Amino acid sequence: MLFDNRIAELRAELNRHNQLYYQDAQPEVSDAEYDRLFRELEDLEKANPELHDPNSPTHRVGGAPLDSFExxxxxxPMLSIDDLFSEEEVAEFFKRLQKGLNLKEIALSVExxxxxxxxxxxxxxxxxxxxxxxxxxxxxxxxxxxxxxxxxxxxxxxxxxxxxxxxxxxxxxxxxxxxxxxxxxxxxxxxxxxxxxxxxxxxxxxxxxxxxxxxxxxxxxxxxxxxxxxxxxxxxxxxxxxxxxxxxxxxxxxxxxxxxxxxxxxxxxxxxxxxxxx
The missing domain is CATH 3.30.470.30 (DNA ligase/mRNA capping enzyme)
Structure with a gap:
């Protein structure tokens, strides 16, 4: 139970620091302190393999090579998108939507x-x-x-x-x-x-x-x-x-x-x- 709690604490703490560093650009600890926490977690996970978690922060650095992809x-279904190359083609696409939906205005997003x-x-x-x-x-x-x-x-x-x-x-x-x-x-x-x-x-x-x-x-x-x-x-x-x-x-x-x-x-x-x- 002692190791369970410490491993959970370290995973949560390292995930928080990853979020602060890579997404928020507001790191709270030095690289040395982060590495210390990371090594502690790594050592505990090696000593307690029954507590393995594929989403542990230690897997951010990569695991053993794979033989192949399953x-x-x-x-x-994950469909592909169609390409449009001119404003004329966009206009034709919009008109097809109007006709198919029988609507004058079509709610769309552009990104x-x-x-x-x-x-x-x-x-x-x-x-x-x-x-x-x-x-x-x-x-x-x-x-x-x-x-x-x-x-x-x-x-x-x-x-x-x-x-x-x-x-x-x-x-x-x-x-x-x-x-x-x-x-x-x-x-x-x-x-x-x-x-x-x-x-x-x-x-x-x-x-x-x-x-x-x-x-x-x-x-x-x-x-x-x-x-x-x-x-x-x-x-x-x-x-x-x-x-x-x-x-x-x-x-x-x-x-x-x-x-x-x-x-x-x-x-x-x-x-x-x-x-x-x-």
């Missing part, structure tokens, strides 16, 4: 497209159960061990519903990508062509320690399966993400007409170069 079936790898995070009773790539839309690779190393993804949610599936994009921020390529160039290694290739290549690694060493991040943009959360609209979903401190895509424009939609797209085009990612 595949799982998505709880709900940046993240150039990364689509991922589904499945939480059960507040704990990250597993994470999948999109795959063919019906089945995806289980990349849970790799995802657990991504620092801005919370592994545990307080007062969470029985089931919550959050869908979004894993990507490499522009600054981290530039630094990674500089390091690889100085080491005589091939550099990555772009952040998306770097992200995809990293997530395909069977060694979570390699993934932990790369500057990956996650932004949520969609809801999958859900049990126990009443959400009337998309704004309710975003409030839920904020409540659980799950990072989400932004900025967002809410529009109802074609004119508002096109205006939002133009404003986004002006802002996208300062988002910090592709």
């Amino acid at each position: 595949q799982r079936t998505h709880l709900l 940046p497209k993240i150039d990364g790898v689509a991922c589904s995070l499945v939480y059960r009773d507040g704990s990250l159960d597993y994470a999948l790539t999109r795959g063919d839309g019906n089945r995806g690779d289980d990349i849970s061990q790799n995802v657990r190393t991504i620092r801005n993804i919370p592994l545990n949610l307080k007062n969470a519903p029985p089931l919550l599936e959050v869908r979004g994009e894993i990507f490499m921020p522009s600054e981290g990508f530039a630094k990674l390529n500089t390091q690889r160039d100085e080491a005589g290694l091939d550099t990555f062509a772009n952040p998306r290739n770097a992200t995809a290549g990293t997530l395909k690694s069977l060694d979570p320690k390699v993934v932990a060493s790369r500057p990956l991040a996650f932004l949520a943009h969609g809801l999958g399966a859900n049990e126990g959360s009443d959400m009337a609209n998309e704004d309710d979903f975003r409030k839920l993400l904020d409540k659980f401190q799950i990072p989400r895509n932004s900025p967002i424009w809410y529009v109802r007409t074609l004119e508002e939609t096109l205006t939002a797209i133009r404003e986004l085009d002006d802002k996208r170069h300062n988002l910090g990612h592709g």
Whole structure:
């Protein structure tokens, strides 16, 4: 019982410090103090393997290499998105919605497209159960061990519903990508062509320690399966993400007409170069 309590205390404390450092940018302890707490937890977990928890902060640095990725079936189909390349195509799309729904105004949201790898995070009773790539839309690779190393993804949610599936994009921020390529160039290694290739290549690694060493991040943009959360609209979903401190895509424009939609797209085009990612 003594070890149970101390391990629980250390996990909670390290999770809190991870949140303060990686998401809030307001660290409270020095790196040396964090490392001391981390090593204490690591030693206790090694001495008490029966208290293993896949979502422990010690797994943020990666575990043993995998032999291969297992595949799982998505709880709900994970579909891809269609591309539109001009305002004329956007107008045609909007008119199809008007015709299909028999409405003049259509409630839509406009947000940046993240150039990364689509991922589904499945939480059960507040704990990250597993994470999948999109795959063919019906089945995806289980990349849970790799995802657990991504620092801005919370592994545990307080007062969470029985089931919550959050869908979004894993990507490499522009600054981290530039630094990674500089390091690889100085080491005589091939550099990555772009952040998306770097992200995809990293997530395909069977060694979570390699993934932990790369500057990956996650932004949520969609809801999958859900049990126990009443959400009337998309704004309710975003409030839920904020409540659980799950990072989400932004900025967002809410529009109802074609004119508002096109205006939002133009404003986004002006802002996208300062988002910090592709």
